[in-house]
Amino acid sequence: MEEKKKTNIILFSGDYDKAMAAFIIANGAAAYDHDVTIFATFWGLNAFRKEGGVHTDKGRMEKMFEKMMPRGAEKMGLSKMNYAGFGQKMIKNVMKKHQAMPLRDLIAMAQEQEINLVACxxxxxxxxxxxxxxxxxxxxxxxxxxxxxxxxxQVNLFI
Amino acid sequence: MEAAQMIDAKGMACPMPIVKTKKAMDKLDSGDVLELRATDQGAKADVAAWSKSTGHELLEQKEEGGVLTFWIKKK
Incomplete structure (x- = not known):
């Protein structure tokens, strides 16, 4: 069997729209039969977070970061016109109208398509x-x- | 055209038509024809490019009342 092609995406950004782009490309690449890996680093890690709080044992500074950063994909803001989260809610409504998948579903689909999700x-x-x-x-x-x-x-992206 | 399976991706946005097509194609046998219906205009370029890259043959396509229909033969 011929070797599968590979798509690798570094998700550095913690913006909702940029993460959507990353996961759309990743899901598309999986449909192209590529081995796909998304490496999340820095703010991109927030896309991999569980929604809601998880009790963990950590220091004061770490706890502060935990609270200040979005808990999970659907809490991430837009890179432009976010307006304290209002813009993000607006665009999600528009997405619903156009049957575009919200980020949470794109991530679930990525896992279903056996895309490797790697956290730095x-x-x-x-x-x-x-x-x-x-x-x-x-x-x-x-x-x-x-x-x-x-x-x-064959495809290497930094988003 | 006689198709082994029909995928209805009407109303769905990118990347769903291609993801659905790929999933359905995986289950078909070589030589089977898959019929795909979509309304996302991007599907025209997407299906052509996807077929070319994956080696499946895009036999025919038509557009009627905003609905794009593709027939793809599995390699």
């Missing part, structure tokens, strides 16, 4: 995120894990 452990530490706060079936990795995929990837 270094930035998890920086932002004080624990593994149990992330969605199920998220792998942990570092720069080497990304590079191993990227060096024989």
């Amino acid at each position: 452990t270094m930035t998890m530490d920086l932002l004080g995120l624990k593994e149990e706060e992330l969605l199920d079936d998220i792998q942990l990795g570092g720069v080497a894990a990304y590079l191993a995929e990227a060096e024989d990837g």
Whole structure:
């Protein structure tokens, strides 16, 4: 059997719209029969967070970060015209009208299509995120894990 | 045209038509024809590009009343 092509996406941004773009491309690539991996780092990690609070044992600074950052994909704001979350709600209504999938569903579909979701452990530490706060079936990795995929990837994106 | 299966992706937005097509195609046998109906105008370019890349054959397509219909033969 011929080797599958690979698509690798680094999701650095914690913006709702940019994460949507990342997950649409990822789901499309999976439909192209690519091996797809999304590496989330820095603010992009928020897309991998469980909704609602998860009780964890951590320090004061980490707790502050945990509260200040969006808990889960649907809480993320737009990169433009967010207007304290009002713009995000508006665009979600428009998306519903056009039957575009909300980010939460795009992520579920990505998992269903066996897209690898990898969380960068270094930035998890920086932002004080624990593994149990992330969605199920998220792998942990570092720069080497990304590079191993990227060096024989046909599509490599940084979003 | 005789199709082994029909996928109705009308009203669905990108990337759903392609994702649905791929899922259905996986279950078909080689030589089977899949019929896809969609209203997303992007599907025209998407289905053509997807078929070319995956090796399936886009046999025919038509547009009627805003509905795009594609017949794709599995490789």
